[in-house]
Amino acid sequence: MTLLPDLSELAARARADLRMGLPVAISFAGQAALVAAAETLDDTRLSALRALGPVMLAITPRRADTLKARAYSDHVARVRVPGDAGVEWIHNVADPAGDLAMPMKGPLTTERGGDEGIARAGVMLAKAAHLLPAAVLVAVDDAGAVAAENRLTWLSLDKLDDLVPTGPLDEVVAARVPLAVSEAGRVHVFRPRDGGEEHYAVEIGKPERSKPVLARLHSACFTGDLMGSLKCDCGPQLRAALAAMGEAGAGVLLYLNQEGRGIGLANKMRAYSLQDQGFDTVEANHRLGFEDDERDFRIGSQILSALGFSSVRLMTNNPAKVAMMQANGIEVVERVPLKAGHSTHNAAYLATKAKKSGHLL
Ligand SMILES: Nc1nc2c(ncn2[C@@H]2O[C@H](COP(=O)(O)OP(=O)(O)OP(=O)(O)O)[C@@H](O)[C@H]2O)c(=O)[nH]1
Numbered sequence: 001m002t003l004l005p006d007l008s009e010l011a012a013r014a015r016a017d018l019r020m021g022l023p024v025a026i027s028f029a030g031q032a033a034l035v036a037a038a039e040t041l042d043d044t045r046l047s048a049l050r051a052l053g054p055v056m057l058a059i060t061p062r063r064a065d066t067l068k069a070r071a072y073s074d075h076v077a078r079v080r081v082p083g084d085a086g087v088e089w090i091h092n093v094a095d096p097a098g099d100l101a102m103p104m105k106g107p108l109t110t111e112r113g114g115d116e117g118i119a120r121a122g123v124m125l126a127k128a129a130h131l132l133p134a135a136v137l138v139a140v141d142d143a144g145a146v147a148a149e150n151r152l153t154w155l156s157l158d159k160l161d162d163l164v165p166t167g168p169l170d171e172v173v174a175a176r177v178p179l180a181v182s183e184a185g186r187v188h189v190f191r192p193r194d195g196g197e198e199h200y201a202v203e204i205g206k207p208e209r210s211k212p213v214l215a216r217l218h219s220a221c222f223t224g225d226l227m228g229s230l231k232c233d234c235g236p237q238l239r240a241a242l243a244a245m246g247e248a249g250a251g252v253l254l255y256l257n258q259e260g261r262g263i264g265l266a267n268k269m270r271a272y273s274l275q276d277q278g279f280d281t282v283e284a285n286h287r288l289g290f291e292d293d294e295r296d297f298r299i300g301s302q303i304l305s306a307l308g309f310s311s312v313r314l315m316t317n318n319p320a321k322v323a324m325m326q327a328n329g330i331e332v333v334e335r336v337p338l339k340a341g342h343s344t345h346n347a348a349y350l351a352t353k354a355k356k357s358g359h360l361l
């Protein structure tokens with residue numbers, strides 16, 4: 001019996017700390033460091049970190065590539081922060097907003113060899129906190145002691161995967177919600193035990209659990225779903241999927257809170273701003289330091305299983321969604337194409353997804 005938080009709970013706390021600009025202490029593989037998110041770091045905390053030793057900035061190889069810096073690793077690039085650099089320098093390396101106005105930030109000196117584990121952990125945590133994927137690090141001798149002295153969260157990691165929120169989801173509540181497409185609507189709320197985002201399932205009618213159900217895995221898109229943005233096809237796809245389920249009399253739509261293909265709304269707006277500078281949807285993600293798609297589709301299969309479904313007719317144009325369903329125990333008996341909301345505004349966006357991300361048009 002214990003009241004002590006476990007590692008997934010501490011990781012959730014660490015994500016909240018980073019969002020506020022607080023450092024966290026991490027120990028991993030015999031190393032220890034204080035880690036803060038580049039995006040939220042301020043001058044006071046940078047000075048306090050600097051008093052402990054030389055400061056390093058961990059960025060993704062994608063971001064390093066944009067900055068023409070050598071990563072020397074597939075996982076992370078460790079940039080030395082010059083002794084006279086302030087937070088503005090750190091923000092400029094992490095954030096591509098000023099890349100075109102100020103292309104030369106370097107020369108940047110990156111570390112080669114040595115232990116990169118905590119640098120990777122810092123970037124993973126910043127990503128999971130939906131911040132820019134960049135973290136500031138300073139090595140310490142004893143993470144536990146520094147954490148106790150400064151009342152910081154301390155993560156003692158055995159493996160980096162412990163930082164990825166994958167916890168089981170529990171159904172919290174379900175209630176009847178009559179919808180325009182069907183009066184027999186029911187909304188289920190699922191909450192992960194690890195402090196991550198809640199996700200929703202909208203059940204239409206009474207789909208038989210023994211038969212393949214018409215299903216849609218929809219990732220949240222504030223701009224498209226709610227504001228009627230013409231930059232993407234999300235809103236029309238959402239409504240078309242619900243309409244098809246209403247017509248069929250049965251279906252299940254998962255509304256996953258994975259805004260911006262998993263990077264969060266602030267980062268998606270950063271990507272949009274880069275798209276206005278001429279980069280396409282994939283290039284914009286890469287310049288920010290993200291992969292094209294940072295979503296974890298396992299969540300969808302977990303929710304379907306929890307609702308008692310084991311096979312689906314999946315409404316999607318994205319083969320990766322089909323593959324992830326199959327890999328996680330949900331049989332996809334049919335892929336149902338979902339074409340809606342194509343316009344001149346999103347033609348280039350959809351063409352890029354088809355060309356670079358393997359979407360079927
Ligand atoms: N990062 C980023 N995310 C975007 C952009 N445009 C739309 N999105 C997000 O992309 C996601 C679209 O999700 P979905 O429609 O579920 O997925 P999909 O991969 O397009 O696949 P299907 O619609 O099933 O064919 C949403 O989370 C949007 O917020 C963009 O330019 N950049």
Ligand SMILES: [Zn+2]
Nearest residue numbers: 221224232234
């Ligand atoms: Zn969208």
